[in-house]
Amino acid sequence: SSFKMNTSSPNSVPNMLCGVVAGVILLCGVAFADTQDDFIFIHHSVGSNWLSNSLNAALIAKSYVDERNDITYGTVVSPSAGRPGSLGSVPGDRTDMQHWILWLNDYLNAVKTHGCATGVNAVIMFKSCYPNSSVTADGVEPGDPFSATRSIVNNKAVFRHPSGAGNTYSSGGYTYKPLEDVFAENPGTLFIFVTPPPLYYSATTDANAHRARVFNDWVKTEWLQSYNAAHPGLNNVVVFDAFNELANSDSSPVRPNRLKDEYVGTAGDSHPNAAGSARLTQVFCTDSGNVLDAAWGAFSPGLVTISGQVLDLSYTGIPSVTVSLGGGASASRITASDGAYSFAVSTGQNYTVTPSATNWLFVPSQYTFNNITSSQTGVNFSGTYTVTTSTSSPASPTGLTVR
Numbered sequence: 356s357s358f359k360m361n362t363s364s365p366n367s368v369p370n371m372l373c374g375v376v377a378g379v380i381l382l383c384g385v386a387f388a389d390t391q392d393d394f395i396f397i398h399h400s401v402g403s404n405w406l407s408n409s410l411n412a413a414l415i416a417k418s419y420v421d422e423r424n425d426i427t428y429g430t431v432v433s434p435s436a437g438r439p440g441s442l443g444s445v446p447g448d449r450t451d452m453q454h455w456i457l458w459l460n461d462y463l464n465a466v467k468t469h470g471c472a473t474g475v476n477a478v479i480m481f482k483s484c485y486p487n488s489s490v491t492a493d494g495v496e497p498g499d500p501f502s503a504t505r506s507i508v509n510n511k512a513v514f515r516h517p518s519g520a521g522n523t524y525s526s527g528g529y530t531y532k533p534l535e536d537v538f539a540e541n542p543g544t545l546f547i548f549v550t551p552p553p554l555y556y557s558a559t560t561d562a563n564a565h566r567a568r569v570f571n572d573w574v575k576t577e578w579l580q581s582y583n584a585a586h587p588g589l590n591n592v593v594v595f596d597a598f599n600e601l602a603n604s605d606s607s608p609v610r611p612n613r614l615k616d617e618y619v620g621t622a623g624d625s626h627p628n629a630a631g632s633a634r635l636t637q638v639f640c641t642d643s644g645n646v647l648d649a650a651w652g653a654f655s656p657g658l659v660t661i662s663g664q665v666l667d668l669s670y671t672g673i674p675s676v677t678v679s680l681g682g683g684a685s686a687s688r689i690t691a692s693d694g695a696y697s698f699a700v701s702t703g704q705n706y707t708v709t710p711s712a713t714n715w716l717f718v719p720s721q722y723t724f725n726n727i728t729s730s731q732t733g734v735n736f737s738g739t740y741t742v743t744t745s746t747s748s749p750a751s752p753t754g755l756t757v758r
Contacts, residue, residue, distance in 0.1 A: 395424040395469060395476035397458065399450055399484045401552055401626055403427060408632035413640045416691035418660075418680075419651055419699040424470030435464040439529055452487050452551075456500045456513050456524075459537045467544070482549035485625040488598060489559040490566035500533065501526050510570045514578055520585065535582050538592050545654050547593040548574070553602035555625040556613040564612035568605050571598050590653040595646055600638055601631050641695060643732050651699065652730065659727060662697035663734035665690050665710050665717070673738050675712070682706040682724075702728050714742040 394414070396402060414420050426432065430447025434440050438461040442449045446462060458466065458481070467475045487505060494508025497517035501524070502509050516522035516533045524531040538546050550571045554564065575594040582592060602612050618631030627635075640647035648660055665676045672694025680686045683704025688696040700706055709721045717736045724731060 393422040393424060393471045393474050393476045394420060394478040394480070395426065395466060397426040397447075397450060397466070397479070397481040398549075399427060401484055402482055404626060405632045405635055408629050409636040410632070410640070412691050413636050413695070414647075416688065416695050417640070417647070417651075417697050417699075418686055418688055419655075419697075422470075422472060422474075424476060426466065426469060430469075432462055432465040432469055434461045438462070439527060441527070441529075450481070450483050451503070452483050452505065452510050452513060453501055453503055455481060455483075455534060456531055459534060460531045461529075463537065463541070477543065478545045478547065480547035480549060482597070483551040485552045485554050485558075487551040488554050488567040489563040490570060491563055493566065500524060500531070507566055507570050507573075511573065511578075514574060515581075535578070538582070539586050539589070542589055542591055545591050545593070545650070547595060547650075549595045550574070550598040552597050552625070552627055552631075553612060553614045555619065555623055556610040557623065558625055559613070561611060564602075565605060567598060568602070568612050571596055590650075593646065593650050595639055597635055600634055601627055641693070648697070648730070655699070659702055659730040660697055660699050661706065661708060661724065661727075661731045661734055662695070663708075663732065663736070664694040665696070665736045665738055666694055667738050667740075673712070673715075676715070676738070677711050679709045679711065680706060681709065700727065708734060710736045710738070712738070714740060716741050 396406070398405075411423070414423060426447050428447055429445060431444070432446050440446075441457040441461045442454060446458070449457075466479060469476065490505045490507060490510070492504065492506040494504075494506030496508055498506070498508035498510075498512030500509065500512040511517075512524075512533070514534045516524070516536075520536060520539075522533075523536075524533070532540075534546075538544075551567070553567070575596050579592065579594050583589070601614055601618050603610050603615055605611055614625060614627065614631075618627045618634070620626060620628035637645075639645060648662070652659060661680070665673045665678065667673050672690070672692065674690050674692045674694060676690040676694070676696075678688045678690060678696045680688075680698045680700070683706055684698075684700055686698060688698065690696050698706075698708070703726060706724045706727060707721055708724075710717045716739045718739075719736065722734055
């Protein structure tokens, strides 16, 4: 089975890859549990902008993505049986750091099934908004994971109990596990924590923005490395450091740890602009070696990817081309706006990859892979438009030779 996202682009090595993303594609000849096919994103306005800018299109182009669901402003979900409605009447309105321990203890069952036409949300991605990047204090141990006070210690307590794994918190007469214990108890779910994006320079202080980086560095290195060491082979947690991708460096002489000027839209507004959203998409799921594909491979051992682009003679991506997979599995993808496509396949099999579109000639006409053992990137095709017609699919681009 595959997971698909309902909701597009280019190159850098991910600054931070720790863990994984999942879902599973229903390919003939590849059998996966059909309960693992959906992906849910809990987010607010920055996440919505990211999806509409490019993320949704890029995710849809992934062969292992089947259905994407959302929890955002105004979304109502019910707590799990026997758990309190700790997030109030509209849980979707609450996505601050202290809310994640409530989400994953009190609402996890509902999150796993929210919006699913079939199956469950095997991938749960969650992100707090930029106000959480103004961390106002270091804090005092042991920390309070339920506190609205933004401190490094309180944030750490959400992920790890100060006394270590297996210890719990109490609130309102209920027992709460830190996130690392919830993650470990759900090996069939891939959890993706996206760090809150940085603030516009005047919306925070040097000290508060620095503390945000300190926490993000801790969660993506020390904490995650410790989690993976304690649970070898589980590979079900990813930390995607959106903050670091969008912020000036900690050592920057100008506006350290604030939203970079090239990602500012309106002065005073901390929402990243279109370029910022595109940057996140590139690192997260479209660049060579991107976070999502690498994470998918780690979470789903025995699978590799075949990916590339369909390009015209000017090396511009051709959208809406059908790319078909044959051999050890059967599937088809429609290229994204940048001409990208991707298949997730089992190792040890033979495969063919063939593009097709009315009035287009592709070179090569097909790729063949025998006994595939590793992911194949850069499986690109060059397309030439061959006939003048008003009904071609995709449409004839300008500047190409017509034969």
